[in-house]
Amino acid sequence: MIIDLFWFALVSFYFIAYFFVMAMIIVDLFRDHELSGWWKALWIIFLIFVPFLTALVYVIARGSGMAKRAQTHGGGRVPEQDDYQPKASASPSEDIARAKALLDSGAISQGEFDALKSKALGNKYFG
Incomplete structure (x- = not known):
């Protein structure tokens, strides 16, 4: 009983983590303006038919680019908010x-x- 619960929790964790990796790959594909549409379509097709291997290859081959594109995109921050500093008085x-x-x-x-x-x-x- 307790071992079944453990395996269920472990498999659920891996499934959710895998889902997030797939979502990050798809977001990164559409965020990349240097990659042509045909290459994006090919990556998506491989993600559908050979998902685990394709995700592994994508993260290894294009992982550093993913980080740069995510940093460039800014994660949804508003640039005006970066400069806003409320005035803090001394006393x-x-x-x-x-x-x-x-x-x-x-x-x-x-x-x-x-x-x-x-x-x-x-x-x-x-x-």
Whole structure:
């Protein structure tokens, strides 16, 4: 009973890992702009009829290119997010002073000032 569960878990793990390798190969094939359509079709046909051997050959022959194409693609990151760095102040007193200046100029209300003040103090003691 316990050995059957072990074998089931092991076979399931290998099947899922194999599925992910196949998916990565297919994604990499469509991501590669240097490979012609006929070569892509040939790789797909071999993946269908001789899947394990084809996956092994593909990863060995084109593995370094897979890493470069994945890095070039960026994994779905938005370039604008790379440059975004929220302004971190040195101390809560600087945040409170900025909020007080905004309050004095009339840009924010007393309630907004109180919220900014509690946030600055909360970040200091609870963050």
